[in-house]
Amino acid sequence: MKKVKVLFIITRSDIIGGASINLLQVSRIVQSLGYDVKVIMGGNGEIGNIFKCSGLDVCIIGSLRREISPLADIVYMWRLFGFVRSWRPRIVHVHSFKASLLSRLVLLLFPRINIIYTAHGWNFSQFVPSRIKRICALIIETVLAYYTDKIICVCKHDLQNAEKLLGFPKARLHLVYNSCMESGSRDTRNKSISDCSQSSTLRLIMVARFEYQKDHITLVEALGMIREDDWVMTFIGSGPLESRIRTKVEELGIQRKVHFLGEKSNIGDYLIDADCFILSSRYEGFPISILEAMSYSLPILATDVGGVKEAVVDGYNGKLFKSGDTCQLASSIKLLMDNPSIARTFGDNSKIFYETAFSEKRLKDNIKVVYSALISK
Numbered sequence: 001m002k003k004v005k006v007l008f009i010i011t012r013s014d015i016i017g018g019a020s021i022n023l024l025q026v027s028r029i030v031q032s033l034g035y036d037v038k039v040i041m042g043g044n045g046e047i048g049n050i051f052k053c054s055g056l057d058v059c060i061i062g063s064l065r066r067e068i069s070p071l072a073d074i075v076y077m078w079r080l081f082g083f084v085r086s087w088r089p090r091i092v093h094v095h096s097f098k099a100s101l102l103s104r105l106v107l108l109l110f111p112r113i114n115i116i117y118t119a120h121g122w123n124f125s126q127f128v129p130s131r132i133k134r135i136c137a138l139i140i141e142t143v144l145a146y147y148t149d150k151i152i153c154v155c156k157h158d159l160q161n162a163e164k165l166l167g168f169p170k171a172r173l174h175l176v177y178n179s180c181m182e183s184g185s186r187d188t189r190n191k192s193i194s195d196c197s198q199s200s201t202l203r204l205i206m207v208a209r210f211e212y213q214k215d216h217i218t219l220v221e222a223l224g225m226i227r228e229d230d231w232v233m234t235f236i237g238s239g240p241l242e243s244r245i246r247t248k249v250e251e252l253g254i255q256r257k258v259h260f261l262g263e264k265s266n267i268g269d270y271l272i273d274a275d276c277f278i279l280s281s282r283y284e285g286f287p288i289s290i291l292e293a294m295s296y297s298l299p300i301l302a303t304d305v306g307g308v309k310e311a312v313v314d315g316y317n318g319k320l321f322k323s324g325d326t327c328q329l330a331s332s333i334k335l336l337m338d339n340p341s342i343a344r345t346f347g348d349n350s351k352i353f354y355e356t357a358f359s360e361k362r363l364k365d366n367i368k369v370v371y372s373a374l375i376s377k
Contacts (some may be wrong), residue, residue, distance in 0.1 A: 003036035004375060007089040009080075011066050011099040014045030015209070018288045019120040022154065022178055023095050026118075027056055029364045030093075030371065038087065040064070040080070042099065059083070066098055073102055080106045089113060091374060097123050097137070104144045114374045117144075118152040118176075121285030121306065122161050142166050150370055152176045155286035155307025174370050177310075179363040180292040202231040202337045205274040205298075207267055207289045210239030212282070215303075215324065219280040220245060222329040224252035229337060233258045236270060271296040276336055276343065282323050284308055294354040299346030301332045311358070317349040 008027045010019060023039070031037040038057045041048060042064025051058045063075040080103060084092070092107055093116040094100040100117050107113055123137035145151065145168050152174050153159040159175050162168045204223075208214040216235070223233055235245070235258070242260065249258045264270065271277070277293030277300050284306040291311060293300060300318030302308050314320045319335065321328040336343040 003034060004091065005036045005038070005087065005089040006030055006091045006093060006371075007084070007087070008037065008039045009041070009064075009092065009094045009099045009103050010039075011042045011064060011096040012045065013041040013043040013047040013060060016047060016050075017209075018154075018178065018285065019095050019118075020047050021181060021288050022118065022120070024051060024054060024056075025179060025181065025360065025363060026093070026367055027051070028054055029367050031056065032364075033368060033371065035091075035371070038089070040083070042066075042076070064099060064102070077102055077106050081109065084110055084113070091116060091371070093118070096120060101140060101144070104147060108147060114149045115147065116150045116152065116370065116374070117148050118154065119158055119162070120154060121283075122158060122165075138165065145172075148172070149374060150174060152370065154178050155310050157307040157310065158285060174366070176363065176366040176370065177358050178286050178288050178291060179358050179360045180288050180295055181360075200230050202229075202333070203234070203273060203275040204231055204278055204333070205234045205236065205270060205276070205293075206278045206280070207236045207270075207292070208279065208281070209237045210235075210242040210245055212241070213284075214239075215280045215282045216241065216245045217248060218324050218326055218329065219278055220248050220252065220254075220258070222326040222333065223254055223258070225326060225330040226334060227252065227254050227257075229334065231257065231333065231337065234270060234274070235260050236262070236264050236267065238263050267292060268296065271298060274298060276301060276333070278329075278333075279303065279308070280323075280329065281305060281308075286310065291354060291358050294350035294358070297347040297351040299336060299343050300350060301329065301336075311353070313349075313353070317346050317353055 008023055010023050027037055027039055039051055040059045040061055042061055044062055048058045048060050061076055061079050063072040065072055091114045094103045095118045104115060107115055145166060151168060151172055153162055156175060159173060162173055210216060249255050271293055277298045279287060279290055279302040281303050286307040290300055290302060300312045302312050302320060303323045304320040305323055309320055312318045312320055319332040321332055
């Protein structure tokens with residue numbers, strides 16, 4: 001019996017983010033379930049090599065780009081048309097807005113192919129600054145939804161938007177929470193908040209690209225407000241705004257307490273040695289970085305945006321604060337610094353919550369349900 005062919009598509013191969021991590025996990029899960037899997041990704045980044053090392057068949061199409069480029073977009077659509085006509089997949093699973101838009105237009109020519117779309121946040125949400133772009137995205141998503149068999153939302157926040165604003169039929173909507181590639185354990189956290197009696201320094205960490213969305217400035221300004229307290233901050237990541245953040249750190253006179261480590265592949269090694277994870281984003285879908293920190297039993301301080309509060313329950317495994325509120329963030333850091341027992345409880349609850357709601361096993365079970373429903377048609 002021939003294996004069912006599944007084609008995955010994502011726009012970018014240059015950034016390791018939530019969408020690409022989710023795609024890597026899901027494509028591996030689908031392959032483990034006995035499907036014949038291929039992956040198409042745009043750009044010329046290094047992520048393709050990560051997928052190949054995981055045993056996946058990857059095709060890079062450089063003309064698939066995040067930016068609008070009429071010529072490149074037409075070239076991509078033509079190449080995808082030839083690929084689909086030759087390989088004949090039964091299911092095409094698209095990730096990210098640009099890839100889903102162009103790919104679903106091409107797939108209108110192949111009505112027998114089942115289409116799954118994983119929405120990593122909606123481009124008609126309020127975080128998109130241009131009202132015109134929001135309206136255009138809303139119209140596009142509404143129209144293309146009628147040609148999409150299954151739509152996966154990675155958090156309830158996105159699911160509710162799909163139901164209320166787009167009017168998607170509930171039968172085609174599925175809530176499938178993200179997970180993370182590797183999870184930590186209490187045993188591996190040999191240096192943790194539980195050792196605060198021996199070391200009073202609170203070790204803070206944030207893993208995110210230096211870009212507008214992540215709003216490092218708010219965190220740095222909050223740290224400036226408590227510069228005399230005993231803490232150390234580690235930033236992991238790179239991006240266009242890194243130099244600006246470094247300058248701000250120097251202006252506040254906290255450069256001796258703040259460390260910029262750049263991109264790291266072994267994030268777990270740094271989460272093990274941290275006491276608290278912070279994410280100060282202006283907007284989010286459902287960030288995998290928070291789940292990674294939870295898997296290492298870390299208390300979480302994060303902005304109350306998007307689906308974040310579905311992973312961070314205020315007062316249970318961390319504290320939520322309003323986007324841009326430096327005072328509230330500074331107070332939350334002080335709370336953990338002055339109350340090690342609260343920090344320890346938050347961390348323990350993070351691990352429990354991760355294992356019960358966001359484990360890779362749960363992700364696999366949910367994906368199996370979505371695919372089985374299509375195959376049984």
